[in-house]
Amino acid sequence: MNDISLADRSDENQSISQQLGAFAQALTWADIPEEAREYAKHLILDGIGIAFASSRYDFAQVTLEALLRFGGGSSVAIGFANRLSIRDAVLLNGVLIHGIDYDDTHLVSVVHPTSSCLPTALLAADLDLSGRDLLLAYILGIEVAARIGAVAKGELNQSGFHPTGLVAAFGTAVAAGKLYGLDADQMTNAQGIVLSMASGTREYSSEGAWTKRLHPGWAGVSGITSASLAKSGFVAPTRAYEGKFGLYATHLGAKMAAVDLSYATSALGKRWEVTQVAVKPYPSGQFGISCIDAALVLRARHEIDPAEIESVEVAIPPHAVAIMLEPLEKRRRPHSSYSAQFSIPFLVSAALSYGRLSPAELELYEKPELLQLADRVDYRVDHETDYPRHFPCRMTIVLKSGQRLVHDEAINRGSADRPVLPAEIDKKYYDNMAAIVPRSRADEIRDAVMRLDGGGSAKDLAEKLSGE
Structure with missing residues (x-):
């Protein structure tokens, strides 16, 4: 950990976007505690296993077919031999991780973080960056998405929005921004840009429709697009969250009075939200x-x-x-x-x-x-x-x-107060992989995930995720 804490690098007179942007730009691998790094790798493993399990479902085939109409690319689609453009791969991989609703949840923010932040972090492979860069971007994306969601105290859900579609987009914008090497001002712009893209309502629940499956991947697409625009100099509002027409005022209305804006920036670099992510022991809605x-x-x-x-x-x-x-x-x-x-x-x-x-x-x-x-x-x-x-x-x-x-x-299994243990995550991963790939290949992928922080290329993992 650096001598000067990350929290000290932000200015409380700045907007939330500016404070988070400064935090994101300054964040280094050394700032992240070992506990957070290790748990993040297990969350990634869980998400990958779910993605492979989802690849055999109709919704996965339908999504892939639709995206292939736009042409191919060089980015990996988890469990498929097809290659897609960067943004289409992010969308499909998000659908795969979230598609059977077996993916993790940050409970206080009511956000599914891995299904949005992992597809976005795989951008590191396309940019020929390291596994450590991938892991850093993933953790950072969760940090921002969880904090922005937690501010609303569950009221986004109650107001008819799917929080993952909304707030995860801000996390993915910052995660992609980290991989693109944005400075603090560009990070602020990326958050302002994604304010105009973040979306997702709960109307799917009225009919059991498929649209919920799109939300994490769409958050990733929105985030990567916003980060790229910011890198090229696109200018955006600096008060994306607390502004008169910012995220909370427009989506919560009268409930805006209940939000706790301070949560978004409190204890930055000291409290790590990734450690609060709950792994699901069952393929069920969290409740x-x-x-x-x-x-x-x-x-x-x-x-x-x-x-x-x-x-x-x-x-x-x-x-x-x-x-x-x-x-x-x-x-x-x-x-x-x-x-x-x-x-x-x-x-x-x-x-x-x-x-x-x-x-x-x-x-x-x-x-x-x-x-x-x-x-x-x-x-x-x-x-x-x-x-x-x-x-x-x-x-x-x-x-x-x-x-x-x-x-x-009283305390749901998977929560930070009653976590699913690493050995249980491993079992879930292998159970999900069993019908799709041989055990030897599942072992190779697991080993690649656990070596992400070892200094190798992000491509080492990404290429193993491709279908055969």
Whole structure:
């Protein structure tokens, strides 16, 4: 760590964009603690495994086909032999990492960081930079995206926006800017430019549509485009966040009064947001994870026969209702494996019935026995949780005998207070890779990820990610 802290290099009289720009420009590899570096590599490994697993799904093939209409390029598309232009590769790789909703989440900001920041950081391979440069840009992108999202205290989600599409774009702009070698003023401009590109609404949840899958990659495309424009001298507003028509005023309206602008720049270089990113243990919307774990605990503890269940109640934060519970009758009848991931009634039913929740169980979304049990899953809103720090669930099961079984998952698995361990991340990675590539190739990719900070070229990893 340098003698002068990174926080000391910013001027509190400057705008948030200017302070983050100065921080980003000054950041060096030596400034990042070992804990953050090591955890970042495991997050990258997790994202790569998910991308390979996604490559066999229809949405991946459709996206690739659409992008190939624009012509090819030299950038790697994870799991595919096809090469794309830089921006099209970023879009596709974002779709792949986020497509089955198994990717990580920075809980306080409600942002999926790896699915936007890793595709962007792979720009390092196109620029013939080092693996260390890739890792530095990835960590920096998460730092900015998480801070900008956390300022809103979950209200972007409640206002109908998908935070990943919005705030991750600012992280990717800074990450790409780092790889392009932008100075502090150019970093500020990159953030101002991406303000006019960042987008993503939650209308997908009304129909179980595919558009959510586009948001992380589109954030990456927006970020790289903005950084390139800034490098060429394009001028943008300096108050992208707190300005009269900045991010928060335009997207939160009256809720703007609830935001904590100080979070965006507090303890820069001292508090590392990458260490707060939660790895998902299940392919579920984030609110479903504690519900799944509660169901699994009660099933194992009491040897529950699903046929003997009279009712199930989950007590959850109010923010979960629109995302995974209402309209309730519709959530109880998911029409695809994807919509099943955002149905707490179905997820609880599957966990109670099978004692696990993997992608295989999601494919059983039409099974009558599961739907009958899902009909007995209801909810109540718990206004006393510490969301978004945690995504808790208190489950009450009433058996037909009248017995009441209760379990409280106050801290969701995967959160910083209850992390998924490196060995568990490794297992998840190999499970995701198993149906796609031989174990020997999965080993090679893992080794390349773990050597990112060893001084080699970013291409060493990128080329291993290409399909055969």
